Amino acid sequence: MAIKQLTVFVENRQGALVEITDLFASYSVDMRALSIADTQDFGILRVIVNDTAEALRILHSKGYLVQATDVIAVKISDTPGKLSSALHALNVAGMNVEYLYAFLARTQRHAYVVLRVADNAAATSVLEDAGFHMVSEEDIKKL
Amino acid sequence: MEKRYYQPEIETMPHEQLRAMQSGKLVKQVKHVWEHCAPYRRKMEEMGVTPDDIKGIEDLHKLPFVTKSDLRDEYPYGMLSVPSSECVRIHSTSGTTGKRVIAYYTQHDVDLWEDCCARAIVAAGGTKEDVVQVGYGYGLFTGGAGLHGGSHKVGSLTLPMSSGNTERQIQFMMDLKSTILCCTPSYAAYLGEALKEAGYKPEDNSLKAGIFGAEPWTEEMRRDIEASLGIKAYDIYGLTETSGPGVAFECEAQKGMHINEDHFLAEIIDPDTGEVLPEGSKGELVFTSLDKEAFPLLRYRTRDICVLDRTPCACGRTHVRMAKPMGRSDDMMIIRGVNVFPSQIETVLLNEGYAPNYQIVVDRAKNNDTLDVYVELSPEQFTDTVSGITAREKALAGAMRTMLGIGAVIHLVAPKTIARSEGKAVRVIDKRKLHD
Numbered sequence: 001m002a003i004k005q006l007t008v009f010v011e012n013r014q015g016a017l018v019e020i021t022d023l024f025a026s027y028s029v030d031m032r033a034l035s036i037a038d039t040q041d042f043g044i045l046r047v048i049v050n051d052t053a054e055a056l057r058i059l060h061s062k063g064y065l066v067q068a069t070d071v072i073a074v075k076i077s078d079t080p081g082k083l084s085s086a087l088h089a090l091n092v093a094g095m096n097v098e099y100l101y102a103f104l105a106r107t108q109r110h111a112y113v114v115l116r117v118a119d120n121a122a123a124t125s126v127l128e129d130a131g132f133h134m135v136s137e138e139d140i141k142k143l
Numbered sequence: 144m145e146k147r148y149y150q151p152e153i154e155t156m157p158h159e160q161l162r163a164m165q166s167g168k169l170v171k172q173v174k175h176v177w178e179h180c181a182p183y184r185r186k187m188e189e190m191g192v193t194p195d196d197i198k199g200i201e202d203l204h205k206l207p208f209v210t211k212s213d214l215r216d217e218y219p220y221g222m223l224s225v226p227s228s229e230c231v232r233i234h235s236t237s238g239t240t241g242k243r244v245i246a247y248y249t250q251h252d253v254d255l256w257e258d259c260c261a262r263a264i265v266a267a268g269g270t271k272e273d274v275v276q277v278g279y280g281y282g283l284f285t286g287g288a289g290l291h292g293g294s295h296k297v298g299s300l301t302l303p304m305s306s307g308n309t310e311r312q313i314q315f316m317m318d319l320k321s322t323i324l325c326c327t328p329s330y331a332a333y334l335g336e337a338l339k340e341a342g343y344k345p346e347d348n349s350l351k352a353g354i355f356g357a358e359p360w361t362e363e364m365r366r367d368i369e370a371s372l373g374i375k376a377y378d379i380y381g382l383t384e385t386s387g388p389g390v391a392f393e394c395e396a397q398k399g400m401h402i403n404e405d406h407f408l409a410e411i412i413d414p415d416t417g418e419v420l421p422e423g424s425k426g427e428l429v430f431t432s433l434d435k436e437a438f439p440l441l442r443y444r445t446r447d448i449c450v451l452d453r454t455p456c457a458c459g460r461t462h463v464r465m466a467k468p469m470g471r472s473d474d475m476m477i478i479r480g481v482n483v484f485p486s487q488i489e490t491v492l493l494n495e496g497y498a499p500n501y502q503i504v505v506d507r508a509k510n511n512d513t514l515d516v517y518v519e520l521s522p523e524q525f526t527d528t529v530s531g532i533t534a535r536e537k538a539l540a541g542a543m544r545t546m547l548g549i550g551a552v553i554h555l556v557a558p559k560t561i562a563r564s565e566g567k568a569v570r571v572i573d574k575r576k577l578h579d
Contacts, residue, residue, distance in 0.1 A: 007527035009520065009557050037529045041554045044529060065520060065557050069527045098528055116527070 001134045002070035002120040004052040009065035010036070010043040020045065023062060029055045032140050033114055035101035046101065048073075048114060050141055071116050073135040074127050078109045086113065089130035095123055105143065112143075145395065146459050149265040149297065150258065153405050154460045158453075161461060165408055166199030168433035173197045173206070176439050180224040182217050183209070183441060200408060203431060204419050208442045214384060215242040223247050225437050235283040236383045246285075246383050247437035253292065255434065259381075259389030259403045260293025266394045266401075266458070267352040267377045269323055271298030274349075276316055278326030278334075279357065280306040285387025286357050290325040293389065299323070306330060309337050320349035328360035328368060328376075332499060335371030345373030354379050356388050359468065359486050363493035378467060384443055385430050391465050396457045399464030406433055409463060410442070411451055425450050428465065448475070476505055476573065478512045481549045485570045488516060491546045495539055497521070500561050506574040514551040516543065519558050 010016050017036070024031060030050040037044045049055045052068060059066040076082040083102070090097060098116040105112065112135055117123040124134055148154045156164070174194045176183040186207040187193065196205055214222060223230070229249050236244045248256070269275065275294040279286025287305055294301040302321060304312055312334060315321065324331065331353055338348065350372055356379035368376045380400050381388035390407050391400035402409050407430050411420045414427040428447045432440045447468035456464060469484060476483045489499050497518050504515040518539065526532060536553040543551040562569065 005527070007525075009525055011557055011560065039529055039533065042532070042556070044527060044532075046527065063557075063559055065522055065525045067522070067525055067527060 001072060001124050001136055003048065003073050003114075003135065003137050003140055005069045005071045005114065005116075006045075006047050006049060006052060006055055006059070007067045007069045008045040008047070008059060010045050012038065012040065012042050017043070017045070020059075020064070023058060024049070024055065027054065027058050029058070032143055033101060033103040033112065035099070035114075037099065046099075046114075048140060069116070070120055071114050072120050072124055072127075073112055073114045073140065075133045075135050075139075076111050076113060078104060078111045083111070083113060086127060086130065086132055089126050089132075090115075090117070090123060093122070093126040095119070095126065147265055147268065147395070148460070149262040154262060154401075154462065156405070156461055158461055161404060162200060164405060165433060166201075168405075169200055169203065169408065169431065170194070170197055172431070172433055172435070172439055173441070175436070176224060176441060180222060180439065182213065182221055183207075183439075186213075203408065203410065203442070206431075206441050208417060208429070208444050209440060210444050211244065211384070211446070214244045218242055219245050222438055224439055225249060230437050232288075233283075234285045234288065234383055234387060237284065244384060246386070248386070249436040252386065252435050252437050255406050256289060256386040256389060257292030257296050259386070259392075259406065260289045260379075261296035262293075262403065263354055263377070263379050263389050263392030264290070264293050264297050264299065264323065266392055267323060267354050267375070268395070269294070269297050269299055269352070273297070273299040273322045274302065274319055275299040275323045275325060276302045276304055276312070276319075276321035278304050278306055278312055278324060278330060279388075284357075285381065285383050286325075286327070289381065289387040289389055290354065294325075309334065313338060313341060313343075316348055316350070317343075322349055322351050324350055324353040324372070324374070326353075326355060327357050328355040328364055329358060329499070331355050331368045331372065331376070332364060335368060336498070339371065345371060348373065350374045352377060354392070356380055359474070359484075359489075361486055361490050361493065361499075362467075363490055364499055367493065367499070380465065380468075382430075382443075382445060384438075384440060384445075385432060386435065386438075390430065394456065394458035394460055398456065399452055399466050401456070401458075401460045401462040401464055402451075404462045406435075407431070408433055409451060409465065411449070412444075414444075414446075414448070422451055422453055425469070428468070474571065476503075476571065478505060478514050479549050481547065483514070483547050483549070487546050488543065488551075491539070491542050492518060495542050496524075497539070501570065502561050503571045504574065505571070512575070514549065515554060516551050517554045517556050517561060519561055520555040521558060524555075 032048040034047040100115045102113045177194045230247045232248045277290045281287030353376045365376045377393040379388045379392045381390040391402040393400050410429040411426040420426045428445045430443050449468040450466045452464045500519040502517045506513045539553045
């Protein structure tokens with residue numbers, strides 16, 4: 001149950017990020033989750049939005065280096081140790097997590113964790129078998 | 144091979160006859176500068192040489208050299224060798240490395256220059272039936288005017304596009320069915336990209352050939368341009384100081400550029416000692432003009448490092464061929480004691496599947512030279528992980544080290560963030576000069 005993440009190459013200079021967030025704002029693109037990986041030279045912005053196709057189109061038209069990446073998202077209750085048990089499940093199954101980032105839901109006492117793994121389908125079944133609820137594109141839109 | 148010449152009697156003139164012609168012209172040219180150009184006369188007097196000592200091209204080595212800084216020192220009129228009322232035009236160097244050099248032309252000078260360009264166009268397959276799109280800059284830069292004039296002499300339909308305005312270049316190229324494109328190689332590569340982006344395939348245009356020069360380019364870049372535009376790409380060489388493009392041009396054999404030796408006499412010297420090197424040696428290219436009136440050159444040091452080849456060419460031309468310059472002794476960077484040419488860095492990029500859009504920054508930190516190369520990443524090369532991108536940087540750095548013999552720090556940057564050349568590319572920023 002993969003969901004689409006937008007991955008954007010961001011130059012490491014002042015104002016580079018705000019140009020992207022301004023762009024989203026002006027087209028009313030709503031961000032659900034985001035993370036930035038940075039190095040000395042560049043950053044990689046990973047973002048989940050309400051309308052991936054539209055955001056992709058906008059970024060392309062402005063000449064950004066952008067890619068839609070399949071990731072998975074899992075819903076976990078907002079209590080200590082829950083993320084650990086999800087990661088344990090993957091670890092036991094021999095699955096490596098490339099990166100992850102989490103966000104809290106506004107109303108419910110839940111957290112959502114976005115995971116980048118090599119095999120989305122396999123990781124999904126491992127997590128589902130461990131009793132976790134996976135989040136779909138539809139769920140994300142409703143958040 | 145199809146034989147096509149603009150001035151066959153000159154271009155295929157037997158070697159001995161050509162030498163005799165050159166000798167006669169050189170004697171006259173030396174006399175002309177002695178009488179009409181004070182800086183040359185002064186230089187000759189300092190060396191104790193008079194026109195009587197120059198009886199033919201075998202005496203060329205007796206003459207003093209002239210350098211770019213000599214020409215700059217005489218800005219703006221010092222080198223003018225005819226009354227300015229005899230001149231019909233000027234052109235000028237870009238002045239990127241210092242004060243500009245102003246070159247003057249009489250009508251005779253313009254004619255001989257345009258003849259040289261016409262030879263290049265005909266060698267690339269140009270006839271009066273062709274549509275020549277001139278995408279070199281018009282104005283003080285010699286690129287536009289030279290190929291424009293050459294195209295007129297051939298009788299081709301000339302599109303005076305000048306550089307830039309890519310959308311309009313593509314529109315005219317398609318609507319008027321341009322058959323020969325003349326511009327800088329980096330702009331040709333850029334046009335290839337732009338055509339692809341606009342949804343055109345290489346076979347959609349009517350181009351058959353391109354004449355590209357005014358900046359260094361590599362064989363890899365040639366193959367790239369030939370594939371993206373669906374053409375044969377020909378090299379052309381020249382300097383504002385000699386007149387402009389067309390001093391040398393590539394024929395259909397594409398094995399070096401024939402120097403128009405009836406107008407320009409070439410030598411290869413050791414750049415350190417000034418000693419003339421035997422033919423076939425690598426060294427600095429030196430030109431002497433043989434029949435220019437307004438702005439003659441005696442033994443002008445071009446700073447271009449190359450090799451001359453006098454073996455017979457399949458095209459039938461007898462004029463000597465020069466290899467593509469390996470770099471300018473000006474462009475040559477000495478980094479941590481190693482000679483590095485930007486063209487080497489470009490070769491690595493193309494070999495590794497990158498577009499030739501790059502910038503080299505040389506600096507000094509803690510008394511050590513640093514070399515940073517900024518390279519544009521293409522959408523296909525982008526991945527969502529930092530490790531994916533740093534792995535690419537490492538691979539490229541490894542390939543650079545193999546080619547250059549020294550390490551370079553690679554920075555992958557977003558597409559179109561490095562300034563594109565619609566004129567000349569600023570490929571190298573050497574910050575060490577600012578500190579010295």
